[in-house]
Amino acid sequence: MLPGWVKLVLSPLAALILLCWTSYQLGRVVYRYPLSLTLLVSGWWSYSGLGPWWFCLLLAVLLGGLGLWWWRRRDSFERFALPRIRTELRRLFVYAFDWRSVMRLSELTKDKRGREYRPKLGRIRAEGWRDLVRVKMIKGQAPEQWELRASGLAHSFNAESCRVRVVKPGRLELDFIHADPLACVIPVPDLAEDPSALDLRRVMIGRTETGKPLRLQLLGTHVLTVGVSGAGKGSLLWSVVWALAPAVKAGQVKLYGIDPKGGMELGQAPEVFEQVVYDNGSRAVTLLEWLAQEVKRRAESYRGRRRMWTPECGDPFILLVVDELADLIAYQTDKNLRDRATRAVQAITSQGRAPGVCVLGLLQDPRKEIIAFRHLFSTRIAMRLDEPAQVDMVLGDGVRKRGAAAHEISESTPGVAWVKEDGKREPVRARVFHVTDDHLAQLVAYLTGRSALPASAEVVEFPAGNRERGGAA
Numbered sequence: 001m002l003p004g005w006v007k008l009v010l011s012p013l014a015a016l017i018l019l020c021w022t023s024y025q026l027g028r029v030v031y032r033y034p035l036s037l038t039l040l041v042s043g044w045w046s047y048s049g050l051g052p053w054w055f056c057l058l059l060a061v062l063l064g065g066l067g068l069w070w071w072r073r074r075d076s077f078e079r080f081a082l083p084r085i086r087t088e089l090r091r092l093f094v095y096a097f098d099w100r101s102v103m104r105l106s107e108l109t110k111d112k113r114g115r116e117y118r119p120k121l122g123r124i125r126a127e128g129w130r131d132l133v134r135v136k137m138i139k140g141q142a143p144e145q146w147e148l149r150a151s152g153l154a155h156s157f158n159a160e161s162c163r164v165r166v167v168k169p170g171r172l173e174l175d176f177i178h179a180d181p182l183a184c185v186i187p188v189p190d191l192a193e194d195p196s197a198l199d200l201r202r203v204m205i206g207r208t209e210t211g212k213p214l215r216l217q218l219l220g221t222h223v224l225t226v227g228v229s230g231a232g233k234g235s236l237l238w239s240v241v242w243a244l245a246p247a248v249k250a251g252q253v254k255l256y257g258i259d260p261k262g263g264m265e266l267g268q269a270p271e272v273f274e275q276v277v278y279d280n281g282s283r284a285v286t287l288l289e290w291l292a293q294e295v296k297r298r299a300e301s302y303r304g305r306r307r308m309w310t311p312e313c314g315d316p317f318i319l320l321v322v323d324e325l326a327d328l329i330a331y332q333t334d335k336n337l338r339d340r341a342t343r344a345v346q347a348i349t350s351q352g353r354a355p356g357v358c359v360l361g362l363l364q365d366p367r368k369e370i371i372a373f374r375h376l377f378s379t380r381i382a383m384r385l386d387e388p389a390q391v392d393m394v395l396g397d398g399v400r401k402r403g404a405a406a407h408e409i410s411e412s413t414p415g416v417a418w419v420k421e422d423g424k425r426e427p428v429r430a431r432v433f434h435v436t437d438d439h440l441a442q443l444v445a446y447l448t449g450r451s452a453l454p455a456s457a458e459v460v461e462f463p464a465g466n467r468e469r470g471g472a473a
Contacts, residue, residue, distance in 0.1 A: 033088050035088055083127065087125055095133060096121060100118065106149050107149075108138075108145065121134075122136055132175060134167065135171065135172045137171070144401070147398075150163065150164055180410075181211070182207075182431040185415070185434040187434060188433040193246060194246065195252055198252075200218045200253075200317060201217050202217065205243055216240065217379060218240075219356065221358065222349045222352070222353065222376060223359070223379045226365075227364065227383025228384055229364065230384075231409070232417070233362045233383060235414065235432050235435050236362075236381065237265065237323065237360065238440065238443075239435055241269075241272055248447060252316055253318075253319065254316045254317070257270075257276035257321045258288075258322045258323070259324075260328060261278075261323065266321065266323060269440040269443055271447060272443060272447055275287065280341075288340075288348070289340065291344070292343075294357065299354070309355055319358050319359075320359045322360070324364070325361040325371065329370075330370045345359070350376055359377075366385075368393075380419075382404065383415075383417040384406065385409075387407060391404055391407055399420060404427045404429070413431070417432065
């Protein structure tokens with residue numbers, strides 16, 4: 001309906017816009033499939049220009065070179081070549097091919113005046129055990145809509161699970177998990193000799209699923225670990241002690257322990273602790289109240305001098321390890337002792353971070369009736385749990401919808417956990433070091449210079465009378 005002269009004037013501009021749009025689309029294809037396009041163009045050029053025999057020769061040389069590279073330098077091949085090949089193939093045949101259908105069937109598209117608005121598929125990176133898929137949401141969508149459909153998306157793209165992460169406003173990253181990189185146990189590293197290399201804000205206790213070290217902050221925080229029996233809480237406990245061993249030996253860190261189970265866990269290596277109590281009675285409460293007083297003493301001495309504990313202040317960093325915290329604050333039948341223990345633990349967790357006192361509490365039941373002050377533990381670790389609701393109890397509301405399925409951790413992988421720190425939206429999936437009894441004996445020998453157990457044991461025969469009574473029974 002425009003006049004002819006207007007069309008004549010606007011035609012160069014329209015042609016320029018069309019050229020830019022075409023160039024942009026071609027650039028997107030080249031950016032997403034550089035290896036495939038290079039091989040396609042090279043194959044077409046060699047076949048049409050040099051003939052089929054040269055094409056077969058060049059193809060054989062290429063495949064032979066890749067095979068030689070994989071054979072001689074497998075690590076570099078898996079680092080540079082394999083991810084690119086895997087990424088382009090999975091993008092084309094898994095995601096791009098079915099993207100429109102999956103979005104429609106998952107009800108993630110919108111129609112307005114006959115026009116369909118569909119989330120855009122962005123960058124993809126295939127890492128073997130997972131695929132990282134960037135998505136640009138349509139206007140009016142929220143990440144919660146994708147979290148509700150995460151299970152369906154995982155099944156649609158043949159993945160075991162799907163996690164949803166917010167990259168920036170309007171953009172998500174979907175993690176499609178295909179395998180578990182934490183299926184094998186992680187051996188403990190060698191004991192360090194230099195205590196100055198230890199950073200209490202970054203204590204290495206395991207490895208994350210991405211292959212990076214799992215570093216746990218102890219200074220300025222308290223740690224609550226929840227998991228069912230056999231989930232690997234003992235390995236986490238001893239991994240922390242193992243990492244702190246150089247500082248314990250140098251006197252920069254002191255460990256105190258309470259094991260209400262009669263020493264079944266901490267009694268394996270009591271020599272590493274400054275003091276350890278094997279019940280939930282008056283001795284345990286006395287230790288807790290003493291630590292609460294120590295927190296107040298340090299706070300008074302630091303007043304006006306420093307805001308946070310440092311190694312230069314002269315006081316050692318204190319780590320209190322409580323195995324089965326619920327036995328102290330919930331299951332104790334003596335109401336007076338239970339109330340005293342609860343008040344002392346609350347005082348330490350609410351005031352002890354700045355003076356250099358940290359609580360590492362372990363328990364099996366995270367309900368409010370058991371521990372009503374979970375919020376005082378700014379670092380929370382969820383190992384294998386029984387129920388889906390317990391995940392949000394430990395890690396926070398909505399964390400399970402974002403993929404932290406601690407209730408789905410396999411019984412065959414003790415030590416696997418989800419770690420959530422206050423101030424960080426996304427939890428981290430990791431596995432702590434596998435600490436055995438031999439490692440504990442090595443730890444005791446490192447700290448004390450003697451073995452935890454005698455080198456040889458004497459077998460004592462039962463008296464004849466006792467043996468006869470035992471046989472009669």
